[in-house]
Amino acid sequence: MGMGRPREFDAELALDQAMEVFWRHGYEGATIAQLTEAMGINPPSLYACFGNKEGLLKAALDRYTKLRGAWMDEVVAAPTAREVAERMLMGIADKQTDPANPPGCLLVQGGIACGSGSENVPFELAARRAQNEDQLRDRFIRAKAEGDLKESADPAALARYVSAVSVGMGVMASSGADREALRQVADVAVQAVEAQSADRT
Amino acid sequence: MGMGRPREFDAELALDQAMEVFWRHGYEGATIAQLTEAMGINPPSLYACFGNKEGLLKAALDRYTKLRGAWMDEVVAAPTAREVAERMLMGIADKQTDPANPPGCLLVQGGIACGSGSENVPFELAARRAQNEDQLRDRFIRAKAEGDLKESADPAALARYVSAVSVGMGVMASSGADREALRQVADVAVQAVEAQSADRT
DNA sequence: CCACATCTGTAGTGAACACTACATATCTGG
DNA sequence: CCAGATATGTAGTGTTCACTACAGATGTGG
Numbered sequence: 304m305g306m307g308r309p310r311e312f313d314a315e316l317a318l319d320q321a322m323e324v325f326w327r328h329g330y331e332g333a334t335i336a337q338l339t340e341a342m343g344i345n346p347p348s349l350y351a352c353f354g355n356k357e358g359l360l361k362a363a364l365d366r367y368t369k370l371r372g373a374w375m376d377e378v379v380a381a382p383t384a385r386e387v388a389e390r391m392l393m394g395i396a397d398k399q400t401d402p403a404n405p406p407g408c409l410l411v412q413g414g415i416a417c418g419s420g421s422e423n424v425p426f427e428l429a430a431r432r433a434q435n436e437d438q439l440r441d442r443f444i445r446a447k448a449e450g451d452l453k454e455s456a457d458p459a460a461l462a463r464y465v466s467a468v469s470v471g472m473g474v475m476a477s478s479g480a481d482r483e484a485l486r487q488v489a490d491v492a493v494q495a496v497e498a499q500s501a502d503r504t
Numbered sequence: 505m506g507m508g509r510p511r512e513f514d515a516e517l518a519l520d521q522a523m524e525v526f527w528r529h530g531y532e533g534a535t536i537a538q539l540t541e542a543m544g545i546n547p548p549s550l551y552a553c554f555g556n557k558e559g560l561l562k563a564a565l566d567r568y569t570k571l572r573g574a575w576m577d578e579v580v581a582a583p584t585a586r587e588v589a590e591r592m593l594m595g596i597a598d599k600q601t602d603p604a605n606p607p608g609c610l611l612v613q614g615g616i617a618c619g620s621g622s623e624n625v626p627f628e629l630a631a632r633r634a635q636n637e638d639q640l641r642d643r644f645i646r647a648k649a650e651g652d653l654k655e656s657a658d659p660a661a662l663a664r665y666v667s668a669v670s671v672g673m674g675v676m677a678s679s680g681a682d683r684e685a686l687r688q689v690a691d692v693a694v695q696a697v698e699a700q701s702a703d704r705t
Numbered sequence: 706c707c708a709c710a711t712c713t714g715t716a717g718t719g720a721a722c723a724c725t726a727c728a729t730a731t732c733t734g735g
Numbered sequence: 736c737c738a739g740a741t742a743t744g745t746a747g748t749g750t751t752c753a754c755t756a757c758a759g760a761t762g763t764g765g
Binding site: 507512535536548 | 751754755762
């Protein structure tokens with residue numbers, strides 16, 4: 304039995320294009336026509352490969368988080384909680400204003416609120432954001448164990464805080480804030496983590 | 505010449521219902537059918553009164569910002585920059601988890617990214633968020649002039665920071681964060697403003 | 706009571722949407 | 736070279752969308 308006609312397009316390359324459309328217009332704002340045109344394929348190819356629109360989004364999210372995963376590993380590899388926050392927020396200021404991508408963060412732009420029938424799209428995005436928060440929380444737990452954070456510090460609250468600032472910066476980037484403005488926000492935000500850090504003796 | 509048949513519904517009451525639909529589903533996710541049902545009117549009444557869907561959104565946003573305006577005035581009336589930030593963020597933690605409203609903030613849930621044809625909806629929301637930021641900035645400028653903030657403090661950056669944290673908290677609220685979680689974020693966030701405050705002598 | 710103006714409910718309108726049937730093309734295994 | 740399997744392009748499908756034509760209802764000014 305044969306294996307059938309091979310795919311004529313590169314799925315990962317097509318995903319990159321789809322990712323950008325979702326990023327710019329959100330899940331509901333992105334149409335199949337826009338997606339297929341950006342991907343350089345026709346609707347039947349899209350549905351054969353990804354199932355449906357939501358399947359395509361999930362595949363794009365997988366690719367997005369995979370690409371960002373390596374960077375997050377670098378972030379949590381910073382030696383102190385303060386530097387973790389700094390790397391994270393400064394890096395986000397740069398990434399979210401990188402002209403190579405749409406402004407903001409796909410995990411926010413993708414869709415915060417959706418209409419009936421797409422209710423789990425916001426859930427899906429929230430789950431991916433929570434992964435980053437968990438990674439930060441684990442890192443801050445370690446920082447506290449190492450005496451890098453004060454005894455009174457709450458690692459989960461700190462992680463949630465850094466995550467919240469990231470999201471807020473993303474929304475600002477998508478509505479026109481430039482890199483310098485975001486860096487100033489990051490700079491202020493880091494001081495809260497600094498305040499939770501143990502004194503250097 | 506006569507004045508015509510009078511309107512049979514209360515426009516402000518209807519706006520409150522429309523506001524909630526936009527809040528929960530976003531601009532694109534909200535359908536005219538949902539809106540008219542929630543408002544208790546038929547489509548022709550909606551279009552006669554508000555022009556079109558986008559006109560209805562703007563009217564709802566006007567009402568939203570008007571309702572919040574009084575509260576923002578209380579916020580900036582706090583005696584110090586630190587207390588302004590604390591009132592703002594703690595109040596937001598409570599408001600965004602108030603079961604009387606959908607979770608989060610209408611100025612975010614309304615629509616961060618939109619499809620072609622609704623591009624100015626995100627602009628409209630961003631403009632309203634910027635108003636709050638401006639109000640905070642002016643307050644922090646005063647705080648600096650009063651010696652309440654350090655000489656090195658940047659009032660515009662601080663206002664942008666508080667605004668970013670607010671937005672981030674809103675997104676978290678809409679994805680299930682409870683009041684206590686948001687209060688912890690607010691608590692950490694305030695410490696950055698504290699770090700920018702002049703020492704009490 | 707009549708001319709006029711505005712609102713309301715019914716019942717649609719064309720357009721855009723996500724998605725697919727089908728014929729054709731291109732592969733593998735025998 | 737043939738049979739089975741999968742991909743592709745064309746051209747749609749039914750549904751849902753924002754929006755409206757129209758006729759009847761309800762008001763005001765003369």
